[in-house]
Amino acid sequence: MDLLSSLYPFILGWLDLIVRWFHIVVGIAWIGTSFYFNWLDSKLDRNLNDEKIDGELWSVHSGGFYHINKLKGPPTKFPKELHWFKWEAYSTWISGIVLLILVYYLNAESIMIDKNINDISVFNAIIISLSFLVGSWLIYDYLCKSNLINNSLLFTISCFILATLGAYLLSKIYGSRAAYIHVGACLGTIMAANVFRVIIPSQKDMVDAALSNTKPDLQKGISAKNRSIHNNYMTLPVLFIMISSHFPFTYGHKYNWLILAAISLIGALVRHYFNLKNKKQHKVWILPIASVGMILLMLYVSLPKIDKMNSSVVNEDITFTEINNIIKYRCGVCHASKPSFDGYEEPPGGIVFDTSSDILKNLDKIKSQSIDSDIMPPGNVTGMTEIERNKIAEWIRMGATINN
Ligand code: HEC
Structure with a gap:
């Protein structure tokens, strides 16, 4: 069982x-x-x-x-087999x-x-x-x-x-x-x-x-x-x-x-x-x-x-540690090899953000799901703020570096 x-x-x-x-x-x-x-x-x-x-x-x-x-019109003699397409x-x-x-x-x-x-x-x-x-x-x-x-x-x-x-x-x-x-x-x-x-x-x-x-x-x-x-x-x-x-x-x-x-x-x-x-x-x-x-x-x-990506809403320098934390708390509860979010046994869609290279690998997807749209987190269950989305946007715009 x-x-x-x-x-x-x-x-x-x-x-x-x-x-x-x-x-x-x-x-x-x-x-x-x-x-x-x-x-x-x-x-x-x-x-x-x-x-x-x-x-x-x-x-x-x-x-x-x-x-x-x-x-x-109709055939004078019906064929043995008439094919229908239904x-x-x-x-x-x-x-x-x-x-x-x-x-x-x-x-x-x-x-x-x-x-x-x-x-x-x-x-x-x-x-x-x-x-x-x-x-x-x-x-x-x-x-x-x-x-x-x-x-x-x-x-x-x-x-x-x-x-x-x-x-x-x-x-x-x-x-x-x-x-x-x-x-x-x-x-x-x-x-x-x-x-x-x-x-x-x-x-x-x-x-x-x-x-x-x-x-x-x-x-x-x-x-x-x-x-x-x-x-x-x-x-x-x-x-x-x-x-x-x-x-x-x-x-x-x-x-x-x-x-x-x-x-x-x-x-x-x-x-x-x-x-x-x-x-x-x-x-x-x-x-x-x-x-x-x-x-x-x-x-x-x-x-x-484009306007959103170009208008520098965040003035301070953004460190990777900060980005990593945002992703860990807002996304990682579901997107981890062992999700901690209730009801999730497996990372949904096979997407995980366990390491920095996981994050880099999925940059385009993160951008399309969470910055260009607010599809993720679903129903914003983890309460991601607009400032956090802007920070990730800015970090990607600056070249998505992970050495700090
Ligand atoms: C509550 C759990 C949960 C959280 C939190 C969450 N996701 Fe997801 N994510 C899902 C589910 C469920 C799917 C699969 C959705 C589907 O197939 O429609 C998914 C799918 C995805 C996909 C794959 C989409 C595709 O179609 O290829 C990406 C990328 C993604 N999430 C990114 C993120 C990012 C980035 C965050 C944080 C900002 C996040 N997710 C937060 C549950 C979550």
């Missing part, structure tokens, strides 16, 4: 690894097939004058030539939820809840999380079934405003990383539910109609088409959120929800450019606009930090 409880954190770590690996692999398969079929449909040669064939495409890959035909979506969503449980729900205290933002209980944090997942689908689905769907510009703007509002609310409920991940989880849930509730049922209806020689439900086909276009635009923000944990200057920013909205908008614009290009509409000006947007965003996030 003792062995089992000491193994628990390791088992959790390995489960995290396996499920995350799986999640990425099936996610690539899902988005890959979706990108492939989008591309395929746009590249079909449609000048065939064939009664039955809508378009054809030749390609060469994996040691062979492929000749693909898209039919105008398990990629379902398994991505299921593994995503398992990850949410493993990484966030089971560590809610340290990684979901930030007492400086909102002091909620673990139970409430999880209930709010589940409500967001279900709620975002219900609201989105309602909008798709309303008349708003007929006005695509108004529909897009409404969804964007609602998603930004969701991101804002989440950033006022959870710690910054959990807030970002929840926006991604809500979008991912909408995407998977689109496949499960609308796209696959519409394809089933098409197959049933073909088998019974009746006409498929036109409305179902239109809804499925709309939902797959929505999924197509949502992929870029969702993928950004999946990698965002590497970029603390995004999720750790004071207005992290606004930065997420801006990056999503830029991503969707780029996606829009390629979608139009596939339809042979070359709106080249979209790309420079997206690039300028990205540069402005970078300046907005970075310029204040």
Whole structure:
């Protein structure tokens, strides 16, 4: 029993690894097939004058030539095996939820809840999380079934405003990383539910109609088409959120929800450019606009930090002993080979500040987590002061020497 409880954190770590690996692999398969079929449909040669064939495409890959035909209607004789593409979506969503449980729900205290933002209980944090997942689908689905769907510009703007509002609310409920991940989880849930509730049922209806020689439900086909276009635009923000944990200057920013909205908008614009290009509409000006947007965003996030690093707020000389002490008391309680902070068996993220070379090795990370943002210490549990952050900033600016 003792062995089992000491193994628990390791088992959790390995489960995290396996499920995350799986999640990425099936996610690539899902988005890959979706990108492939989008591309395929746009590249079909449609000048065939064939009664039955809508378009054809030749390609060469994996040691062979492929000749693909898209039919105008259903096949006259059904093939022995018809391939559907749905398990990629379902398994991505299921593994995503398992990850949410493993990484966030089971560590809610340290990684979901930030007492400086909102002091909620673990139970409430999880209930709010589940409500967001279900709620975002219900609201989105309602909008798709309303008349708003007929006005695509108004529909897009409404969804964007609602998603930004969701991101804002989440950033006022959870710690910054959990807030970002929840926006991604809500979008991912909408995407998977689109496949499960609308796209696959519409394809089933098409197959049933073909088998019974009746006409498929036109409305179902239109809804499925709309939902797959929505999924197509949502992929870029969702993928950004999946990698965002590497970029603390995004999720750790004071207005992290606004930065997420801006990056999503830029991503969707780029996606829009390629979608139009596939339809042979070359709106080249979209790309420079997206690039300028990205540069402005970078300046907005970075310029204040340069000011902070350059304004010498600390006048006295800073010794390494002082820096070492700050790091030892504010960070070392968790980030040590033997952490003393309650509930920590292992140094989180494998990061330790035991020796001066540990500190030097991790300078960039210390800077990004504690100076450019205040992500660390989480929820400022160890009460790090602004003066201490400025001292570390100044010490790094002066060249981070350790000989005093
Ligand atoms: C209460 C314990 C605790 C304290 C105190 C603490 N950290 Fe952390 N730290 C964590 C946890 C938990 C993680 C893992 C977070 C995650 O994976 O999201 C982490 C992760 C990190 C990482 C790795 C981040 C990454 O994504 O690569 C760095 C760097 C870091 N902390 C630096 C610091 C610094 C610098 C301080 C002091 C100013 C500090 N931490 C104080 C708990 C703590």
